[in-house]
Amino acid sequence: MADIISKQTEEQLIRCLVVDDEAVAIKGIVNYIQKIDFLKVEETCTSALQAASILKKKEIDLMFLDINMPHLSGLDFLESLENPPLTILTTAYSEYALEGYRLNVIDYLLKPIPFQRFFQAVIKAQGTFQSKISFRQNEGERTPDLYVRQGDAFRKISREDILYVEGMQNYLKLYFKEEVLIIHQTMLSLEEMLPKEMFFRTHRSFLVNIAHINTISGGVVVVGGKELPIASARRNELLESVVYKNLISK
Known part of the structure; x- marks a missing residue:
């Protein structure tokens, strides 16, 4: 060759x-x-x-x-x-x-x-x-955009539009309101590219956009109408970082 x-x-x-x-x-x-x-x-x-x-x-x-x-x-x-x-x-x-x-x-x-x-x-x-x-170059500009590979091209997406990410065996699914994108990337590497104040790893297989969380109940978080699991070891951290500091008391 x-x-x-x-x-x-x-x-x-x-x-x-x-x-x-x-x-x-x-x-x-x-x-x-x-x-x-x-x-x-x-x-x-x-x-x-x-x-x-x-x-x-x-x-x-x-x-x-x-x-x-x-x-x-x-x-x-x-x-x-x-x-x-x-x-x-x-x-x-x-x-x-x-x-x-x-x-x-x-x-x-x-x-x-x-x-x-x-x-x-x-x-x-x-x-x-x-x-x-791309993330390192854009980080200083505080841009909400990322580029993901789709076939032979790179497609621009907004971090803010990602509802959640699901990790599969050797690829990831990025869920948006109107579509799902599949990328060949590891969960760890993508998590490093996303702002920690915007995204939370609720489970080994799920990374959620905090802004799109609708409900947290028991061992489940609802994002975009979809129920996703919360690992027991992560629930308290999720409540402390997302809920308690924004809790409106009666």
Whole structure:
């Protein structure tokens, strides 16, 4: 397959870290990365412990992380990170897929990895990465707009118009009054882009726009006429941050 040769600015380049205890696996992923113009190999290493050291010293945007490694597994390592980079898991074992998505990974690639699947995964990562750049650029202007990838295009949406977000296995549904948009992005990465004073994570799978909350009752919050669950551990925080401080007493 011919290399992709279009130029990218330094800001658009996604800096990659490849973590795998097998040299041949590292070589394969590095070879794939070098075929794609918006990716750049920043570092490679053979253990999670080495990866932890690299993440402290360098800015990494995307990590290709093997699961089965000595001393510390990729999953345990990822769960230990307070602010992990975008992550694509690589493994020969399919049974870890659900656990990987619980940790909000971009994608889960089974070895041996075909280039087509690799390319699909990094396109998802690129969409999330560009959304983050857009957010950082717009943050100073206090704009209510975001850009989400829809096919080959980027569509502008207003944060204020989002009713709530539902997390699925490897994609998100953004609910508006008149439509639902599907984006290939992790809940964690989207949550980081949305103002905390506007959005509240009521449940592992739901992020709601506080302004559109109609009712909070028991373990349920009603948003746009839809009943959504509230995790028991989050209910008091929701009441304290949203209800109690705005409560009108008789």
